[in-house]
Amino acid sequence: MKYSKILKSLSFLLFISFSTNAQEQELTSSSDKRMLPLRVSYYGENGVHPGLRVGTSYLLHEKTKVKIYKRQAKQSKKGSKTKYIQYKLDANLGYYNHPNNHTGVLLGLGVTRHKNKNKKKVSFAWSFEVNYLRRFYNIETFEILEDGSINTINLAGNGGLMFALAPSIERRFGEKGTLLFLKPAFQAVKYNHSNFLNAAVELGVSLNLSK
Amino acid sequence: MKNLSYILFALCFCVVSCSKQESETFDHFFFRSDDADLFVEVNGNISSNTFILLLHGGPGGGGEGYNEGYYVDELEKDYAMVYLDQRGNGASTGDYDKESLTIAQNSRDVYQLTRFLKAKYGDDISLFLAGHSWGGLTTCHALVNTEIQSELKGWIEIDGAHDYILSDIEAIKLFQEFATVEIAAGNNLSFWNPVLETVNAMDTLNITDEDQGYLNSTAFEAEKVLPIADPELADSGPPYNLDSPSLGLAISSANSIGNVILNDDSYTYALTDRLGEITLPSLFLWGKYDLVVPPALGVSAFNLVNTTEKELVIFEASGHSPMSNEPELFVEEVKDFVERYK
Numbered sequence: 001m002k003y004s005k006i007l008k009s010l011s012f013l014l015f016i017s018f019s020t021n022a023q024e025q026e027l028t029s030s031s032d033k034r035m036l037p038l039r040v041s042y043y044g045e046n047g048v049h050p051g052l053r054v055g056t057s058y059l060l061h062e063k064t065k066v067k068i069y070k071r072q073a074k075q076s077k078k079g080s081k082t083k084y085i086q087y088k089l090d091a092n093l094g095y096y097n098h099p100n101n102h103t104g105v106l107l108g109l110g111v112t113r114h115k116n117k118n119k120k121k122v123s124f125a126w127s128f129e130v131n132y133l134r135r136f137y138n139i140e141t142f143e144i145l146e147d148g149s150i151n152t153i154n155l156a157g158n159g160g161l162m163f164a165l166a167p168s169i170e171r172r173f174g175e176k177g178t179l180l181f182l183k184p185a186f187q188a189v190k191y192n193h194s195n196f197l198n199a200a201v202e203l204g205v206s207l208n209l210s211k
Numbered sequence: 212m213k214n215l216s217y218i219l220f221a222l223c224f225c226v227v228s229c230s231k232q233e234s235e236t237f238d239h240f241f242f243r244s245d246d247a248d249l250f251v252e253v254n255g256n257i258s259s260n261t262f263i264l265l266l267h268g269g270p271g272g273g274g275e276g277y278n279e280g281y282y283v284d285e286l287e288k289d290y291a292m293v294y295l296d297q298r299g300n301g302a303s304t305g306d307y308d309k310e311s312l313t314i315a316q317n318s319r320d321v322y323q324l325t326r327f328l329k330a331k332y333g334d335d336i337s338l339f340l341a342g343h344s345w346g347g348l349t350t351c352h353a354l355v356n357t358e359i360q361s362e363l364k365g366w367i368e369i370d371g372a373h374d375y376i377l378s379d380i381e382a383i384k385l386f387q388e389f390a391t392v393e394i395a396a397g398n399n400l401s402f403w404n405p406v407l408e409t410v411n412a413m414d415t416l417n418i419t420d421e422d423q424g425y426l427n428s429t430a431f432e433a434e435k436v437l438p439i440a441d442p443e444l445a446d447s448g449p450p451y452n453l454d455s456p457s458l459g460l461a462i463s464s465a466n467s468i469g470n471v472i473l474n475d476d477s478y479t480y481a482l483t484d485r486l487g488e489i490t491l492p493s494l495f496l497w498g499k500y501d502l503v504v505p506p507a508l509g510v511s512a513f514n515l516v517n518t519t520e521k522e523l524v525i526f527e528a529s530g531h532s533p534m535s536n537e538p539e540l541f542v543e544e545v546k547d548f549v550e551r552y553k
């Protein structure tokens with residue numbers, strides 16, 4: 001039952017993402033759309049529980065906004081401001097280790113809005129992610145049966161959907177468009193009897209391997 | 212690609228971490244009980260075949276907070292200490308409903324754990340159940356509501372809150388007594404004068420939530436101005452441990468919410484009237500200056516349990532935690548009791 005809910009949620013997100021993509025096809029360049037960068041990052045659950053996250057992103061839509069100042073003097077002094085905005089669909093797989101407790105495995109999709117002004121090297125982004133988080137205990141789990149015998153529960157753990165809102169700052173390097181990014185995430189995660197706020201931080205790179 | 216290799220290597224290096232492994236003196240595991248996965252750590256002399264299952268206080272504590280200091284070092288030399296994080300506390304987790312956050316469920320969990328400990332370490336082990344503060348309520352509830360007495364050699368209650376309502380009433384009386392003496396002696400008047408005024412205004416037949424909060428927080432403040440020992444032996448260890456199984460924002464948030472639920476539920480059990488159902492050898496350890504759970508509860512429990520094999524020890528220089536205030540005497544009393552009945 002739980003798994004069907006998760007599949008439905010992920011399918012819905014994919015459907016929305018690709019629908020949007022279909023509508024905006026003409027607005028984006030076909031060369032950009034082919035780029036599927038590899039994103040590799042340190043994933044720190046609560047900052048200190050170390051993990052690794054890999055993923056890629058797919059350009060859904062991009063637009064450019066040019067701001068021209070109404071006052072001639074200001075326009076000639078400062079020039080036009082150009083904002084480049086991109087919407088990307090992200091797919092990620094990751095894990096982390098909480099010592100003496102559990103290893104978390106995350107599978108997620110997200111949408112990120114990247115904003116860059118005047119093609120500067122530093123840009124900012126906001127992501128909304130839906131992940132399925134499965135926790136596998138690092139230590140053995142037992143139960144006692146009615147007859148008094150011990151049952152060892154294999155792959156014991158728990159899990160659930162995790163929603164995350166994550167601002168990030170990115171710095172572009174070199175010709176290939178390699179990005180270094182720092183991305184703290186604020187998460188709503190199923191734990192025990194309800195959903196609670198959690199946090200994580202990612203520090204990683206995005207590499208354009210296809211170029 | 213070379214850069215990528217370096218990055219991957221560095222990230223993998225970061226991710227590798229160590230955790231303690233099972234040994235003759237250390238074991239830890241999750242114990243599943245009614246959809247909760249309870250974190251259990253067993254430290255000490257496992258081969259002694261004598262186990263003390265210690266329930267932490269709170270709600271809001273965890274076994275980790277008790278697994279440090281002189282008294283555990285000494286007890287672990289001779290016995291295996293079992294530290295359980297009760298449901299909704301510490302690193303205990305699981306996929307359970309909010310409705311199962313009750314003292315009744317916690318005591319069922321404890322009973323199941325005692326059965327498990329016997330199945331894992333041998334049916335011939337000597338098992339004692341100990342509870343400090345709020346943990347005393349869980350132990351007492353388990354003793355009178357489950358079959359746990361048949362699994363145990365003895366009960367050790369350390370400043371245990373087996374009757375929240377009685378505890379509040381006795382706390383008001385004790386505050387009045389101490390405040391009167393201290394004011395007469397001219398000690399810490401700025402602290403005791405307002406305390407006396409506040410507790411005098413409380414109605415023992417109608418103690419409000421606000422009163423309960425005041426009594427609890429002021430009881431801990433009072434320990435700073437009462438003649439309570441604070442020996443260097445009572446080392447509380449490092450302030451924060453990155454290897455802690457209960458370190459995390461979601462964990463602490465969930466426990467905070469769970470603790471409110473458990474605290475409210477704790478007020479629904481006044482177990483004084485049922486102490487006569489306890490027939491086990493019993494040891495009651497109480498701090499003379501415990502204003503959180505006053506010694507009057509230890510005295511009444513000592514009088515009411517249905518056994519002649521019982522002892523009450525009032526620690527003359529202790530507050531709510533005699534194991535920290537007078538650890539040497541505490542260890543002596545526990546060892547004496549365990550050796551007698553194991």
